[in-house]
Amino acid sequence: xxxxxxxxxxxxxxxxxxxxxxxxxxxxxxxxxxxxxxxxxxxxxxxxxxxxxxxxxxxxxxxxxxxxxxxxxxxxxxxxxxxxxxxxxxxxxxxxxxxxxxxxxxxxxxxxxxxxxxxxxxxxxxxxxxxxxxxxxxxxxxxxxxxxxxxxxxxxxxxxxxxxxxxxxxxxxxxxxxxxxxxxxxxxxxxxxxxxxxxxxxxxxxxxxxxxxxxxxxxxxxxxxxxxxxxxx
Amino acid sequence: xxxxxxxxxxxxxxxxxxxxxxxxxxxxxxxxxxxxxxxxxxxxxxxxxxxxxxxxxxxxxxxxxxxxxxxxxxxxxxxxxxxxxxxxxxxxxxxxxxxx
Numbered sequence: 001x002x003x004x005x006x007x008x009x010x011x012x013x014x015x016x017x018x019x020x021x022x023x024x025x026x027x028x029x030x031x032x033x034x035x036x037x038x039x040x041x042x043x044x045x046x047x048x049x050x051x052x053x054x055x056x057x058x059x060x061x062x063x064x065x066x067x068x069x070x071x072x073x074x075x076x077x078x079x080x081x082x083x084x085x086x087x088x089x090x091x092x093x094x095x096x097x098x099x100x101x102x103x104x105x106x107x108x109x110x111x112x113x114x115x116x117x118x119x120x121x122x123x124x125x126x127x128x129x130x131x132x133x134x135x136x137x138x139x140x141x142x143x144x145x146x147x148x149x150x151x152x153x154x155x156x157x158x159x160x161x162x163x164x165x166x167x168x169x170x171x172x173x174x175x176x177x178x179x180x181x182x183x184x185x186x187x188x189x190x191x192x193x194x195x196x197x198x199x200x201x202x203x204x205x206x207x208x209x210x211x212x213x214x215x216x217x218x219x220x221x222x223x224x225x226x227x228x229x230x231x232x233x
Numbered sequence: 234x235x236x237x238x239x240x241x242x243x244x245x246x247x248x249x250x251x252x253x254x255x256x257x258x259x260x261x262x263x264x265x266x267x268x269x270x271x272x273x274x275x276x277x278x279x280x281x282x283x284x285x286x287x288x289x290x291x292x293x294x295x296x297x298x299x300x301x302x303x304x305x306x307x308x309x310x311x312x313x314x315x316x317x318x319x320x321x322x323x324x325x326x327x328x329x330x331x332x333x
Binding site for chain 1: 234235237238239240241242243244245246247248249250252253254255256257258259260265268270271272273274275276277278279280281282283284285286287288289292297298301302304305306308309310312313315316318319320321322323326327330
């Protein structure tokens with residue numbers, strides 16, 4: 001691949017990842033603020049974002065540390081919350097199947113709900129899509145937003161109200177919806193899959209943890225979508 | 234830095250990375266059967282459906298989440314840029330939660 005070509009793919013990836021970074025910053029700021037107020041040092045707070053890179057589990061860990069829960073329990077709870085990435089990562093690895101295992105191993109560190117959604121659904125043109133350079137740009141952008149936001153929140157912990165993150169989560173939901181709607185418009189099968197998963201998740205989350213409900217709804221919804229495969233629009 | 238906290242962070246990092254990495258060992262260049270291929274293509278839509286609902290109405294003010302969500306549905310159908318969809322949805326949700 002020509003060098004200029006590689007740079008362009010990386011920048012296209014970074015630009016595609018911008019909505020995730022924009023959505024992450026306020027939530028990461030809130031995380032940094034909360035974690036540092038909860039007795040983690042700024043270094044520990046940033047280290048957690050840099051090494052774990054999974055928002056929900058980080059918020060949970062901080063509240064568990066705060067209430068004096070043991071380390072092993074925190075790690076086990078983290079495993080269960082983040083197991084949903086296994087299913088999402090299947091789709092990401094599959095879309096990058098022409099890439100070497102070493103590259104995919106590195107990139108899979110960056111699979112989150114949001115980067116997964118963009119990597120598998122955002123149309124960036126056939127040429128660029130599914131290349132590891134594009135994925136690296138997209139994930140790098142999201143990662144930077146998360147880690148930088150955490151640092152800002154941690155350093156400004158005394159002056160920033162943690163409630164800002166709460167109100168801002170609507171931004172990431174809006175991103176999910178904005179990604180989904182163009183596909184829903186073009187295919188009745190896709191609309192069917194999305195609606196079935198919403199119904200399944202509503203029912204399942206009443207009887208199990210949110211993490212497991214998402215895993216099961218995704219697996220079942222994607223499977224039910226196979227039944228209507230013949231009527232592709 | 235506190236060693237217990239560092240231990241927790243490293244443990245969290247390990248159990249978060251492993252499920253992200255494992256599927257990579259399943260998908261080699263040889264490819265997968267056709268029905269698995271079709272199933273994997275369905276995964277993003279199913280996952281997004283589950284990630285959106287009911288989470289969007291489980292915040293502090295469900296009505297604000299609903300209003301922001303409906304804004305995103307309309308703007309998403311119009312295929313506006315994602316950042317614009319997000320900004321306007323946040324604006325609507327804030328406005329609604331301020332007045333209601």
